[in-house]
Amino acid sequence: MAASAEPDLDAVDRRILRALQEDGRITVQALAEKVGLSPSPCLRRIRMMEEAGVITGYAALVNQNAVGLPVSVFVSIKLERQRAPELDAFARAITAWPEVMECYLMTGARDFLLRVVCADLAAYEAFLRDRLTQLDGVGSIESSFALGQVKYSRVLPVG
Structure with a gap:
């Protein structure tokens, strides 16, 4: 998948994206189980989506009130x-x-x-x-x- 072209995401890719958005710290093993794949193909799909620019990074979400920025x-x-x-x-x-x-x-x-x-x-x-x-x-x-x-x-x- 080229970064400039819109990648063709299937239902499994979309389940992976949804799960990663809900919990970015999920292990590949747990993610694979959640989406119905074995770990290797699951990781391969994640890497392809990273390379295609669908997944652009991973971050911790911080509560702005808790850090004094209400x-x-x-x-x-x-x-x-x-x-x-x-x-x-x-x-x-x-x-x-x-x-x-x-x-x-x-x-x-x-x-x-x-x-x-x-x-x-x-x-x-x-x-x-x-x-x-x-x-x-x-x-x-x-x-x-x-x-x-x-x-x-x-x-x-x-x-």
């Missing part, structure tokens, strides 16, 4: 100009900021949507003043504070 802010950014150089410059700048957990290039009235985490309102104000408002080309910034999290999932509905 505030989530969704920030809509409108640039002064929507040309490729300006869009690219903004994207490059925010990739270095650890507070920015997610960034999406958007259609509609705003150009980017960010999810920012921080310890408190003062930390967000510092982020806003010292980083976002200092970027050239930012036309407007609109912040929305999350009051609570209703659902959070990293498990894609792969079937």
